[in-house]
Amino acid sequence: MFLRRLDETSPIHRLRDEMDRLFGEFLPDVSFDFGWARGFPALNVWEDEQNVFVEAELPGLTMSDIELTVLGGELTIKGERKLEEPKDATVHRRERMTGSFLRSLSLPVDIDADHVTAELHQGVLRVTLPKSPTARPRRIEVKALDK
Amino acid sequence: MSPSGMLQRSKSALPARREAARTSRTYRPAVDIVERADELIVTADMPGTTAEEIDVRIENGTLSLRARVHRRPDEAQPWLLGEFGIGDYERDFTLGDTLDPANVAADYRNGVLTIRLRKTEAAKPRTIRVDAK
Numbered sequence: 529m530f531l532r533r534l535d536e537t538s539p540i541h542r543l544r545d546e547m548d549r550l551f552g553e554f555l556p557d558v559s560f561d562f563g564w565a566r567g568f569p570a571l572n573v574w575e576d577e578q579n580v581f582v583e584a585e586l587p588g589l590t591m592s593d594i595e596l597t598v599l600g601g602e603l604t605i606k607g608e609r610k611l612e613e614p615k616d617a618t619v620h621r622r623e624r625m626t627g628s629f630l631r632s633l634s635l636p637v638d639i640d641a642d643h644v645t646a647e648l649h650q651g652v653l654r655v656t657l658p659k660s661p662t663a664r665p666r667r668i669e670v671k672a673l674d675k
Numbered sequence: 676m677s678p679s680g681m682l683q684r685s686k687s688a689l690p691a692r693r694e695a696a697r698t699s700r701t702y703r704p705a706v707d708i709v710e711r712a713d714e715l716i717v718t719a720d721m722p723g724t725t726a727e728e729i730d731v732r733i734e735n736g737t738l739s740l741r742a743r744v745h746r747r748p749d750e751a752q753p754w755l756l757g758e759f760g761i762g763d764y765e766r767d768f769t770l771g772d773t774l775d776p777a778n779v780a781a782d783y784r785n786g787v788l789t790i791r792l793r794k795t796e797a798a799k800p801r802t803i804r805v806d807a808k
Contacts, residue, residue: 571756571758572761574755581748585786589785611707616711617710619709620708620709620710622707623705624706624707625705636755650724651721651722652747
């Protein structure tokens with residue numbers, strides 16, 4: 529017979545194990561917590577007591593190329609990157625992405641949508657989303673009752 | 676009450692990614708390279724640095740791009756979501772001898788570095804006039 533059983537040590541199984549290991553490492557279930565899948569642009573999100581910060585790399589864009597909306601606890605980043613085509617040129621390498629993009633992010637806490645600010649500095653977009661007062665940590669004073 | 680029980684939960688699920696975005700690894704910027712009759716244009720996406728922190732160098736026929744990128748945010752914060760790493764940029768290209776290493780211009784705008792390398796006089800296309808006899 530020419531058929532061989534694939535045993536657990538065969539390259540194909542090892543490849544599968546490698547893939548499991550890779551995806552297990554790089555796709556933790558956090559994306560399900562927030563309810564979105566990865567897309568473009570990639571986002572870094574962090575917080576302090578007052579704000580949630582969202583950052584994206586958008587080189588070559590200006591603020592007028594980007595549309596930001598906060599609605600119903602969701603931040604949406606929308607835009608388009610158009611690259612200039614030099615005339616009479618031979619293309620040797622084309623790696624930079626071009627085209628339109630749309631990315632939504634469910635915000636993990638209540639946001640004061642009226643005071644969201646955004647700045648774009650050397651291709652880095654940073655959105656500052658102030659937490660609504662109810663979402664901020666609050667220090668509760670503990671009173672001693674026994675006297 | 677905790678400001679957001681959900682956030683707390685996410686943080687604890689993120690140690691691997693938080694690490695990945697914090698190490699001092701370097702990144703290879705995406706580039707476009709086009710050639711025109713008299714020049715070669717290299718365009719590189721290098722967001723988050725400054726013109727002062729960029730080092731463009733030509734040495735022994737190699738064009739090297741280096742840039743320092745400072746950590747963002749400045750203070751260590753646990754990521755709620757960490758999808759891209761932040762680190763210095765590094766990339767090298769081998770240049771043909773048709774380019775003039777003394778005739779290079781670079782500018783940095785909106786996070787994009789553009790380098791224009793002029794060709795040597797000998798490498799530029801020229802039209803030869805044909806005389807009728």
